[in-house]
Each structure stands twice: as C-alpha cells, then as structure tokens.
Amino acid sequence: MQARSIIQDSGSANPDLANAVVYALEFAKRMGTSGAVAGVSRTSGYDLTVRMGELETIEHQNGGGLGITVFMGLRKGSSSTSDFDRQAIEDTVRAAASIAKYTAEDSCNGLPPKDRLVSETADLELDLPWQIDRDQALEIALSCEETALSSDSRIVNSEGASIGTSIQDSAFGNSDGLLVAGRKTRHSIVCSVIGQTDSGMQTDYWFSASRDPGALDSPQSIGAMAARRTLRRLDARKIKTCSVPVLFEAPTAGSLLKNFVGAISGGALYRKASFLLDSLGQQIFPEKTRIHEQPHLKRGIGSAVCDDEGVATETCDIVTDGVLQKYLLSSYSARKLGLETTGNAGGTFNLTIDPGDRDFDEMVKLMNKGLLVTHTMGFGINQVTGDYSQGASGFWVENGEIQFPVEEVTIAGNLRDMFRSLVEVGNDVDYRTGVRTGSILLSNMAVAGE
Amino acid sequence: MENYIEIARKTLLNPAEVSDRELDQLLGKMIGKSIDYADVYFQYSRSENWSLEEGIVKSGAYSVDKGVGLRAVSGEKTGFAFSDDLSLEALTHAAQSARGIAQGIGSGRSGLLGKGSTQVPVRYSGDNPLQSLDEDAKISLLERVEQEARKQDPRVKEVMVNLAGEHNVVMIVGHDGTICADVRPLIRLNVTVVAEQNGRRERGSFGGGSRQSYEFFQQDERALNYAREAVRQALTNLESVDGPAGTMTVVLGPGWPGILLHEAIGHGLEGDFNRKGTSAFSGRIGEKVASDLCTIVDDGTIENRRGSLSVDDEGTQSQNTVLIENGILKGYMQDLTNARLMGQSPTGNGRRQSFAHLPMPRMTNTYMLSGESEHDEIIESVNNGLYAVQFGGGQVDITSGNFVFSATEAYKIENGKVTQPVKGATLIGNGPDVLTRVSMVGNNLELDSGIGTCGKDGQLVPVGVGQPTLRLDEITVGGVVV
Numbered sequence: 068m069q070a071r072s073i074i075q076d077s078g079s080a081n082p083d084l085a086n087a088v089v090y091a092l093e094f095a096k097r098m099g100t101s102g103a104v105a106g107v108s109r110t111s112g113y114d115l116t117v118r119m120g121e122l123e124t125i126e127h128q129n130g131g132g133l134g135i136t137v138f139m140g141l142r143k144g145s146s147s148t149s150d151f152d153r154q155a156i157e158d159t160v161r162a163a164a165s166i167a168k169y170t171a172e173d174s175c176n177g178l179p180p181k182d183r184l185v186s187e188t189a190d191l192e193l194d195l196p197w198q199i200d201r202d203q204a205l206e207i208a209l210s211c212e213e214t215a216l217s218s219d220s221r222i223v224n225s226e227g228a229s230i231g232t233s234i235q236d237s238a239f240g241n242s243d244g245l246l247v248a249g250r251k252t253r254h255s256i257v258c259s260v261i262g263q264t265d266s267g268m269q270t271d272y273w274f275s276a277s278r279d280p281g282a283l284d285s286p287q288s289i290g291a292m293a294a295r296r297t298l299r300r301l302d303a304r305k306i307k308t309c310s311v312p313v314l315f316e317a318p319t320a321g322s323l324l325k326n327f328v329g330a331i332s333g334g335a336l337y338r339k340a341s342f343l344l345d346s347l348g349q350q351i352f353p354e355k356t357r358i359h360e361q362p363h364l365k366r367g368i369g370s371a372v373c374d375d376e377g378v379a380t381e382t383c384d385i386v387t388d389g390v391l392q393k394y395l396l397s398s399y400s401a402r403k404l405g406l407e408t409t410g411n412a413g414g415t416f417n418l419t420i421d422p423g424d425r426d427f428d429e430m431v432k433l434m435n436k437g438l439l440v441t442h443t444m445g446f447g448i449n450q451v452t453g454d455y456s457q458g459a460s461g462f463w464v465e466n467g468e469i470q471f472p473v474e475e476v477t478i479a480g481n482l483r484d485m486f487r488s489l490v491e492v493g494n495d496v497d498y499r500t501g502v503r504t505g506s507i508l509l510s511n512m513a514v515a516g517e
Numbered sequence: 518m519e520n521y522i523e524i525a526r527k528t529l530l531n532p533a534e535v536s537d538r539e540l541d542q543l544l545g546k547m548i549g550k551s552i553d554y555a556d557v558y559f560q561y562s563r564s565e566n567w568s569l570e571e572g573i574v575k576s577g578a579y580s581v582d583k584g585v586g587l588r589a590v591s592g593e594k595t596g597f598a599f600s601d602d603l604s605l606e607a608l609t610h611a612a613q614s615a616r617g618i619a620q621g622i623g624s625g626r627s628g629l630l631g632k633g634s635t636q637v638p639v640r641y642s643g644d645n646p647l648q649s650l651d652e653d654a655k656i657s658l659l660e661r662v663e664q665e666a667r668k669q670d671p672r673v674k675e676v677m678v679n680l681a682g683e684h685n686v687v688m689i690v691g692h693d694g695t696i697c698a699d700v701r702p703l704i705r706l707n708v709t710v711v712a713e714q715n716g717r718r719e720r721g722s723f724g725g726g727s728r729q730s731y732e733f734f735q736q737d738e739r740a741l742n743y744a745r746e747a748v749r750q751a752l753t754n755l756e757s758v759d760g761p762a763g764t765m766t767v768v769l770g771p772g773w774p775g776i777l778l779h780e781a782i783g784h785g786l787e788g789d790f791n792r793k794g795t796s797a798f799s800g801r802i803g804e805k806v807a808s809d810l811c812t813i814v815d816d817g818t819i820e821n822r823r824g825s826l827s828v829d830d831e832g833t834q835s836q837n838t839v840l841i842e843n844g845i846l847k848g849y850m851q852d853l854t855n856a857r858l859m860g861q862s863p864t865g866n867g868r869r870q871s872f873a874h875l876p877m878p879r880m881t882n883t884y885m886l887s888g889e890s891e892h893d894e895i896i897e898s899v900n901n902g903l904y905a906v907q908f909g910g911g912q913v914d915i916t917s918g919n920f921v922f923s924a925t926e927a928y929k930i931e932n933g934k935v936t937q938p939v940k941g942a943t944l945i946g947n948g949p950d951v952l953t954r955v956s957m958v959g960n961n962l963e964l965d966s967g968i969g970t971c972g973k974d975g976q977l978v979p980v981g982v983g984q985p986t987l988r989l990d991e992i993t994v995g996g997v998v999v
Contacts, residue, residue, distance in 0.1 A: 084882060088956040101829065109798060118593075118793070120595070121570075121593065121616070122594055123594060123595065124594070124595045124596070125591060125596050125597065125618055125876065126595065126596075126597045126617075126875060127597065127598035127599070127611070127613075127614045127615070128599070128601070129598070129599065129600055129601075129611075130601045130873055131554050131586065131601070132582075132772070144576075144577055144578075144579075144689075145576065145577065145578040145579075146578060146579045146580065147578070147579075147581075147582075148579040148580065148581045148582065149581070149583060149584055149601040150581070150583070158581070159581070161825050162579045163579070165579075165652075166577035166578070166579060166652075167577075167651045168652075169574070169577060169653070169655075169656055170574050170575060170576060170577050171573035171574050171575060172571065172573075173575050183827070201617075224793070224794055224795060226793070226795055231974055245576075261795055263917055267797070267917065267918075268795075268797065268916045268917060269916060269917050270914070270916035270917070273962075300917075303917075305993075306765075308762050308999055309764040309999060310999045336678070338675055338711070339674065339675055339711060339713075339718065340655060340675065340718075340720065363593065368647040381902070405636065422879050442914075444912045444914070444919070444920075444921045444925045444943075444945075445910070445911070445912055445921035445922070445923050445943040445945075446911070446912070446943075447909070447921075447923035447942060447943035447995065449720065449721060449918035449925075449940075449941055451711060451720045452718065452719065452720075452940075454941060456923065456941065456942045456943040456996070456997075457917070457921070457943055457995070458912070458920075458921035458943050458945040458995070460917075460919065463795075474917060474919055475919050475946070475947055475993060476945065476993065476995060477762070477921075477943050477944075477945050477980075477994070477995025477996045478995070479762060479942065479943075479996060479997045480997060481997075505754040513762045513995075513997040513998070513999050514762070514998070514999075515762035515763050515764075515993050515994060515995045515996065515999075516763070516764070516993060517764055517765075517993075
C-alpha cells in the first residue's frame with residue numbers, strides 16, 4: 068500500500084472510509100487507469116418532528132455512498148454506489164473505466180496541480196456532536212412548537228417543529244497521493260406555524276442551524292420567531308404596479324449573492340452562459356462593496372480545508388471596492404479558460420459581503436418608501452442574460468416604516484443593473500448558511516401587482 | 518406482477534441471503550399492539566448519465582444504489598429507518614429503530630408472508646433501458662442531436678445534450694404479509710443551446726422523456742426535434758423585448774404550461790396538507806374552486822408516461838383521480854396514512870424519492886381535459902395580453918395559495934394577434950382564485966414531453982402535466998415595463 072498521510076479538517080476521521088478510498092484508488096491503478104479520484108461519505112443521525120403537541124415522525128438516517136472518477140489518458144468516466152465492500156468498489160471502478168472508453172478525449176481533463184493540493188491538517192472544529200437522547204430531543208421540539216402555538220390566538224395550526232442532528236464522515240483522495248478525511252456535524256431546530264384571520268391563512272418558519280449544538284438559538288426563541296413572522300404576514304394584500312426601491316431581508320438577500328456566484332463560476336463562463344463574461348477587473352458593484360471568502364472559520368457551516376478536488380482553500384477577496392477580483396474555478400474550468408484553479412470546485416466557502424453600519428430598522432428608514440421583500444418564489448432567473456423576475460411577498464414601507472404585509476406581487480430587473488444599484492448592506496447578518504449577508508437595499512426594481 | 522416479484526427477489530433478497538422465513542420474522546418484530554401499519558421497501562436502482570458539450574461527449578456516469586426503508590405507523594406517528602446494507606442484521610437493527618416510535622415490543626407473530634400479492638395492470642415494460650442501446654449508439658445519438666442543433670442556424674454557439682436513464686426494481690412488503698413489486702424504467706434527453714447575435718446571447722432548452730427504452734428518442738426523429746425546438750426558442754428569445762409588468766389577460770399554450778395546474782391546485786389537493794388543515798383548499802370538497810370549464814384529473818395510469826406508475830410506493834394500484842369536475846372540487850390525492858386518517862380511500866399517490874425517504878401524497882400526471890374552443894379563437898378573443906408557451910419551473914405556498922410559474926417563451930397579443938416576443942417573466946396568482954378566471958378552454962389537450970420533476974420536502978419524483986390552450990382573464994405578470 069502506498070504511504071499516505073491523512074489530512075484532516077476536524078478532530079476525527081473514520082479509518083474505514085479512508086481505507087475504502089485507498090482501496091478504490093489502488094484498484095483503479097491496477098485497472099490501468101492513468102489517474103483517479105475517489106470519495107466516500109456516510110451520514111448518520113435522525114430527524115424528530117412534533118406537530119400540535121404530539122410526536123409525529125422520527126426518521127433515522129444511516130447511509131452513504133462512494134463515487135469514483137477515473138482518467139484513461141484524456142478520457143474520463145465516473146461511477147458511484149451505495150455499497151462500500153471490496154466487491155462493490157471493484158465493480159464501481161470497472162464501471163467508471165468502462166465509461167472512459169467511450170467518452171471523448173478532452174485536453175482539459177485531469178487532476179488539479181499537485182502544488183495546489185491541501186497539505187496541512189487543520190482543526191476547524193467541525194465535529195461537535197449533540198449529546199441528547201430521544202426524550203430530550205422530543206422535549207426541545209415540543210417546547211419550541213408550544214412557544215409558537217401559545218403566543219397568539221391567531222396561531223391556529225402548525226406544520227410542526229423538528230430537531231435534526233447528523234454526523235457526516237467523509238474521505239477523499241486522488242492518485243497523486245492526496246488523502247483527506249474528516250467528520251462534520253450539523254444540528255438544527257426548525258419551527259413552522261400557521262396563522263389565520265378572516266382573510267385567510269399564512270405560514271412562515273424560523274430555524275437555527277450550526278455545526279455546534281451550543282451555538283443553536285433556544286427552542287423558545289425559534290418558536291417565538293416563527294410565530295412572529297407568521298403573524299406579521301396575516302391580511303397581506305397586493306399593491307399597485309410600480310417602480311420602487313427594494314429591500315431584501317437578510318435571509319432572502321443571500322439568494323442575490325448566489326446568483327452572483329453562479330454567474331462568475333467557471334462552468335457558466337467557459338460555456339459562455341453567464342451575464343458576467345469578461346468581467347474580471349470590472350466594476351460590478353458600487354465602490355464600497357467587498358465580497359470575500361472565509362473558508363477556515365472555526366465551526367463555520369461553510370468551512371473546509373480544501374475544495375471538492377482537494378485544492379487548498381484560501382481566504383481571499385472576490386470583489387474589492389466593487390471590482391471583480393477573481394472567478395470561481397475548478398481545475399477543469401480553469402484549464403478551459405486558460406487560468407489557474409481558484410479552489411472553488413463545488414462552490415464557495417463562507418461567502419461574506421461586508422456589512423455596513425445600519426441595523427435592520429435603519430435599513431428600512433434608509434429605504435423610506437418601497438417594498439421590503441421577505442420571501443421570493445420561482446425560477447425566473449436567466450443566468451445567460453441576467454434577466455430576473457421572481458414572485459415576492461413582504462411589506463410595504465412608507466415614511467421609513469413598515470405599513471402593511473404584501474403578497475402576490477413580482478419583482479423584476481436585470482441582475483447586472485441590480486448589482487450596480489446596491490445602496491447598502493445592513494449589519495443584521497444571517498450566519499445560518501454558507502452565504503453571510505445582512506439585508507440588501509437596491510435602488511430600484513419593477514414591482515408588478517394590481 | 519408475479520414475474521416482477523421473482524425479479525425483485527432475485528435482485529434484492531437473494532444476494533443479501535435473506536430468506537422468506539427471516540423476512541417473515543422481521544415483520545413479526547415490526548407489527549404488534551399500537552402499530553397500525555408497517556412496511557418494508559426494498560430498492561435496487563441503476564442509473565446512467567451521458568453529457569455532450571463543445572461537440573464531444575465529455576462525461577459519463579453510472580450509479581448503482583440499493584437499500585431498504587422500514588416504516589412503522591402508529592396513529593399519526595411514524596417511525597422510519599433505512600439502510601443501504603440488506604443483511605438480516607442491518608434489517609433487524611433498522612426495524613427496531615422504526616418500531617421505536619410506538620410503546621411496547623413487536624408481537625413476534627409470524628406466518629404472514631406470502632398471504633397475498635397484488636396483481637395490477639402494468640403501465641410500462643420492465644426492460645432495462647440502459648441496455649436498450651449499446652454505448653456507441655448512445656454516444657452517436659448525442660452527437661446527432663448536437664449536429665442537428667448546430668445546422669439549424671449559424672447563430673447557435675453552444676449546444677449541450679444530456680441523456681439519462683434509470684432502472685428501478687422495488688419490492689414492498691406490507692405488515693399483513695402482502696408482497697408487491699414494480700420494475701420501473703425512466704429515460705430523459707435534454708438539449709440546451711446558446712445563440713448569439715450582435716453580442717446578445719440567449720438560451721433555448723427542450724427535451725423529453727418516458728418510461729421505456731432509449732429507442733423512444735429515435736422514433737419519428739423525436740430527439741432531433743428536441744434540438745430544433747431548443748434552437749427555435751433561443752432564436753425567438755434573441756428578438757425578445759422587455760415584457761409588461763402588471764395584471765393582464767394571459768393565454769397559456771397547450772402541454773407543459775399545465776405546470777399551472779400542478780402549482781395552483783395540485784399541491785394544495787395532496788392529502789397530507791388537507792388532513793392537517795394547512796392547505797388553502799382544506800375542507801373545501803364540493804365547493805366551486807374553478808370556472809365550469811375546468812375538469813382536472815391526476816392520472817397515473819397512462820402508458821409509458823414519466824409520471825405514471827403501475828403501483829405506487831406503498832403497493833396501491835395507480836388510478837385516474839378526478840380532482841376538479843366542471844369547477845367543483847371533488848377529491849384529494851392520498852397515500853395510505855393520510856387516507857386512513859381522513860377515512861378516505863388511497864388513490865395510488867403514495868410516492869417516495871427512494872428507500873431513504875418516507876412516502877407521502879404526490880402527483881403523477883396532472884392535467885385539464887379539453888374544452889370546446891379552437892386555439893385560434895382563444896388568441897383572437899384577446900385585445901391586449903400575453904401568450905405564454907414555454908415555462909421553467911413553478912412553486913407554491915400551499916397555505917396562502919400563492920403560486921408562481923416562470924415563462925421562458927412568451928409573446929404579446931395585440932388586437933387578437935400574436936406579435937412581438939417578450940423576455941421571460943414569472944407569473945404569480947392565488948390557487949383557489951386563479952382557475953375561476955379561466956374563461957376559455959381549448960379543444961387541444963396535450964401532455965408535456967416528459968420532463969417534469971417535482972420537489973416536496975426535499976424529495977424529487979418524476980411527474981407529468983398537461984392542458985389544452987387556456988385563457989386566464991387576469992393574472993399578474995412580472996415583466997419590467999411598468
């Protein structure tokens with residue numbers, strides 16, 4: 068067996084998975100492949116849901132998969148399986164090798180440059196199990212939902228409260244000697260309730276999620292927030308069609324950054340399917356905007372020592388003073404574009420837009436008059452042209468204050484214009500996902516209503 | 518179906534060396550006092566995916582997934598566990614986890630297995646589509662589709678073609694010892710093109726699929742027609758102008774625009790939401806929720822359709838369920854649990870993404886029946902409005918009833934004529950309200966080309982939609998021209 072040192076991104080790694088990766092790579096070599104990449108993962112945990120004060124479901128998870136890509140010169144083939152035994156690994160490697168006989172030669176195929184592979188172990192503290200038994204989980208979920216249900220007589224029904232906790236073990240390696248292994252935990256509490264008045268029903272939810280169970284919000288505060296968010300939507304109405312400033316509440320504002328990430332990703336760029344072609348070094352956002360990645364944050368939900376290809380991740384700016392500093396590339400898309408990988412195979416790691424000084428209320432004041440968007444719906448985003456048209460609900464704002472809830476309207480524009488029209492980012496940052504942003508105010512969008 | 522049960526045994530149980538006696542004992546451990554229902558769902562799935570871009574087939578992938586999901590239901594409580602290991606030890610462990618939802622232990626009763634097996638009509642062939650063409654022929658199919666797209670017009674700059682196939686063997690063993698099996702093929706081919714003119718780029722996309730062999734794509738130049746249609750859409754969009762914002766009359770073309778029905782009423786009529794009273798349609802059976810012109814069904818029995826099933830994932834025979842008849846709400850779509858709790862009959866809509874997911878009420882093929890009007894007559898009836906013919910996806914908030922669906926090809930209607938193409942826009946409406954505004958229904962029902970995938974609670978399942986040409990007197994259109 069080739070000597071490999073295991074690089075870890077957390078305190079612990081499962082040797083069985085690392086062994087499966089090593090065996091897959093060895094077998095791929097025996098099959099005469101010129102290079103190979105293998106990854107395995109296994110998730111265990113459970114989701115417990117209560118509804119209307121009663122236990123409703125317990126779903127136990129225990130499953131995983133192994134995936135392998137082999138190279139035969141400049142051709143490649145991939146295969147995956149849910150099985151980890153030696154026979155299954157061998158069958159999977161053979162299937163990938165067989166596919167590589169039929170795919171075409173592609174001069175951009177291959178492993179990432181060796182000198183870019185992650186080489187140092189770091190403890191990012193991603194493995195933080197939640198030491199609770201079923202009865203404790205049940206109690207947390209019940210107390211969360213009860214807080215929501217008892218908060219107001221207009222809260223009449225519930226979609227339940229859930230506790231989720233999972234441990235994901237993974238190992239990943241390639242034929243250049245890379246072997247990375249680690250364990251990540253994820254825990255969540257979510258609550259969703261229904262409010263009703265004569266005009267109809269509305270629902271909303273709130274959740275807390277973290278790798279660290281100690282960082283979760285209290286179940287009572289999550290329940291209370293779910294109720295508050297539901298109640299404020301009651302008696303929503305349409306507004307007249309207009310052209311006004313739009314404030315995206317922080318939990319929704321992340322979607323704008325995801326649209327930006329999609330447009331500067333290698334896959335969209337080399338296919339010329341992006342509205343941000345040839346935009347490196349160009350002013351995409353207003354001058355004060357900074358967008359950056361923080362892959363090595365301890366306990367971060369989007370933290371990792373390397374990307375999906377094993378390339379070391381790095382802390383860096385994507386947008387400085389509003390100017391695009393780098394695309395997001397894998398080794399393949401980098402070769403297609405004649406550039407170098409940026410360590411973004413699989414996406415970004417704790418993408419962050421620097422907040423301004425205003426809290427949420429001050430952001431509403433700053434907008435003065437316009438639409439506060441709390442939810443968007445739909446698939447009306449065209450990555451080739453940047454055309455944006457989504458369903459929306461939220462609140463009408465006038466004189467710097469929220470006036471009434473709004474529903475059944477659309478917001479439309481073009482993402483290029485929308486990015487340039489960014490007025491301010493709030494300091495009400497939402498840390499629950501891998502995209503960290505406060506509320507975002509845009510100077511103008513078309514709102515279609517009555 | 519006997520045949521399928523034998524296939525399932527050979528594929529699933531024999532390699533894991535699980536005998537009938539052991540399976541019987543396993544059921545004995547799961548049932549018992551306070552358990553109303555329990556089942557074991559075995560699945561063996563093989564799938565492949567081939568992608569062409571820049572003129573070459575760059576990647577291919579093959580997957581084998583197998584596993585078992587075990588469920589125990591007690592009143593409104595459900596315990597669930599799954600395993601990708603089919604050994605008796607893993608099954609027993611999963612059974613204990615699932616059983617943990619109810620107090621007490623299993624009765625240990627045995628001698629149940631094989632008490633019955635469900636015989637139902639088969640809606641598709643059980644042959645493995647992955648083997649219906651050899652690898653060279655799959656590659657050559659992708660290449661021909663690509664060439665067809667490129668030769669349509671020099672403005673076509675990028676062509677991406679994707680071919681996917683799946684062969685699923687499932688076996689459902691109910692707590693009463695009944696065994697049911699299904700063998701399900703599923704294929705899909707999709708073409709996306711980017712066309713360029715004077716520095717402007719636009720996309721067009723079209724595809725189709727079915728539950729049969731890959732030869733489906735070779736019949737009647739079907740796959741080549743997908744390429745032609747994708748190019749047509751991209752070229753049309755190169756001419757599109759900014760669209761209107763506001764409430765207006767919209768004519769929806771036949772076929773895939775039936776995504777309207779899936780979002781506006783389909784999800785809201787799923788049994789789980791109605792049992793819990795969380796749907797805007799809850800408690801409204803017998804009420805008028807659409808204009809008299811509207812009759813809408815969910816039909817899982819259509820031969821070879823993407824959304825069809827011989828049996829659902831709980832072993833209930835698929836059926837044609839009337840949801841709305843002449844505007845009156847008639848019924849919900851049910852799985853076993855929600856049907857039992859609501860005192861209704863299951864409708865064959867209990868579906869799950871895989872063994873690792875719990876079944877719930879899901880749509881199959883949801884469509885509106887033809888009406889009386891001619892397509893042209895509907896267009897001519899509109900003075901000033903929008904004609905929308907192709908859509909991306911849709912989404913619904915079942916509690917408020919608000920839903921969206923996003924047009925990717927649309928035109929202005931001016932003085933009864935289809936004129937200028939406009940840029941894609943999202944349409945938004947309210948489910949219980951929107952169909953009351955249907956004022957004309959065409960005589961031209963079409964089903965979609967077999968591309969639908971529906972997501973609910975994170976689970977994806979293949980579905981179909983369809984409708985004739987429809988006139989909606991009023992719906993909000995999300996263009997940019999205020």
